[in-house]
Amino acid sequence: MAASQYSQVAAPPIPDDAYVMIIGAMKCGTTSLFEYLKAHPAICPAIDKEPEYFSDNQAHGVAVPYYQHLWHFDAGRHRYAMEASTGYTKFPEEPDVPRKIHASGIQPRFIYMVRDPFQRIESEYDFLQRLYPQERFDIESDLLLQKSNYYRQLERFRAFFPREHFLVLDFAEFTADPRAVLMRVYDFLGLDKHYFPKRFKVRNPTQRKVGSLGRLKQRWSAFRKGARQAKQRDFSPKARVSLTAAQKSEIHSALAHDMQRFQQEYGIDVTKWGFTD
Numbered sequence: 001m002a003a004s005q006y007s008q009v010a011a012p013p014i015p016d017d018a019y020v021m022i023i024g025a026m027k028c029g030t031t032s033l034f035e036y037l038k039a040h041p042a043i044c045p046a047i048d049k050e051p052e053y054f055s056d057n058q059a060h061g062v063a064v065p066y067y068q069h070l071w072h073f074d075a076g077r078h079r080y081a082m083e084a085s086t087g088y089t090k091f092p093e094e095p096d097v098p099r100k101i102h103a104s105g106i107q108p109r110f111i112y113m114v115r116d117p118f119q120r121i122e123s124e125y126d127f128l129q130r131l132y133p134q135e136r137f138d139i140e141s142d143l144l145l146q147k148s149n150y151y152r153q154l155e156r157f158r159a160f161f162p163r164e165h166f167l168v169l170d171f172a173e174f175t176a177d178p179r180a181v182l183m184r185v186y187d188f189l190g191l192d193k194h195y196f197p198k199r200f201k202v203r204n205p206t207q208r209k210v211g212s213l214g215r216l217k218q219r220w221s222a223f224r225k226g227a228r229q230a231k232q233r234d235f236s237p238k239a240r241v242s243l244t245a246a247q248k249s250e251i252h253s254a255l256a257h258d259m260q261r262f263q264q265e266y267g268i269d270v271t272k273w274g275f276t277d
Contacts, residue, residue, distance in 0.1 A: 014073045019108035020082040020189065021101075023157070024089035025147055027123040028113040028171045032201075034084040036182055040195045046070040046083040054100045058087035067104060080109070080189060089153040093143055102160035109189060110157060115171035116273045117148035117255060118243055126240050140247055149255055151262035168266045 020043070022030050031049065038045035051070050052061030064070055071081040088097045089112065101108065115123075124147065125139045138144075146152065154166065167188040174181045178200045186193045243251070252274060259275040262268060 013075060014068050014071065014081050015075075016105055017107045018073075018078075018080050019106050020080045020111065021088065021108045022082070022084035022111045022113070024086040024112060024153070025114055025120060025150065026086040026090070027120050027127060028115040029174050030084045030086055030113055032178070033111070033113065033169075033174070033181075033185075034082070036178065036197050036200070037082060037185065039197060040186075040191060041077060042079040042191050044071050044073045044078040044081045046081070047072070049083070050085050050087075051083055052085045052087045053083075054097045054104075055085060055087035055090075055094050056096065057093055058085070058090075061085075061087075067106075079191065090143075090147055091153055091156055092146060098157045098160050107161070108165065110161065110166045111169065111185065111188075112150070112154060112166060113169045113171055113174065114150045114268060117150075117259075118248055118251065118273070120148050121145070121251065122240070122242060129241070139241060139243060140250065145251060145254060148251075149258050150268075151258040151265065154262075154266070163265075166266075168268060170268055172272075 020037075022034055024030060034045070034049050037043055047070055048062045050060070051064075052058035053064070053067050053070065055061055062070065068081075070083060073081050087094050088101075091097075114120075121139065121144045124144055125137060128135075128137050150168075154168075157166070167185065169181055169184070179196055182196060183193055185191075256275055259270045259273070263270045263275075
């Protein structure tokens with residue numbers, strides 16, 4: 001939505017401690033969690049799930065003059081204003097997000113979703129291949145690797161925000177029992193626990209049908225320099241790519257030390273991903 005559409009509108013009064021940010025990681029269920037939580041009457045969802053307001057290099061971000069303009073917040077019934085920008089945990093691609101959030105003066109609650117790091121890399125790689133079929137991507141790219149370095153991503157936020165402001169969720173637990181995970185989120189946010197979707201379903205999966213991608217294509221068209229390139233993209237099903245044993249070994253070596261620190265600090269069992277104590 002263009003910034004000019006908001007230029008004459010006063011920002012709604014949102015308390016500094018009334019923000020919830022689902023900050024990633026990419027391909028870890030953030031869209032599904034956002035969809036489930038936005039039905040809670042005390043949560044006001046952003047006008048766009050992934051506004052990327054504090055990101056510098058996410059071309060699909062939403063332009064508004066003030067952060068508060070991302071919500072139709074009603075202080076009489078809303079406790080939290082929620083968004084879900086996975087670009088916030090794409091360091092080093094996005095080097096300055098935590099500092100910019102802190103400098104804004106707000107004190108958000110952060111929800112960070114993690115996944116088997118090898119599966120996360122494979123899922124993002126497949127996603128990129130489908131989005132940009134004319135380009136070639138390196139599955140061993142450091143940018144893909146660093147998004148799976150969950151400890152490093154969070155430590156950049158911890159330089160500005162206290163540990164109690166963070167809830168870390170496991171994608172496997174979320175898919176196995178989303179209701180139980182929502183209960184944890186409600187505990188974390190201090191919300192009424194009586195609001196659940198009528199049914200749970202996976203949203204924003206890597207493999208999609210062409211008909212469901214209109215909005216996605218529109219948001220990402222800036223990456224392809226206009227609508228003509230966007231229309232030429234091929235979203236037809238392609239064979240999924242899996243990491244080789246050698247590639248997994250290299251990624252394991254690169255992540256092993258921080259995975260142990262991640263487990264110690266945030267209580268996520270990394271042994272199930274192949275990282276020993």
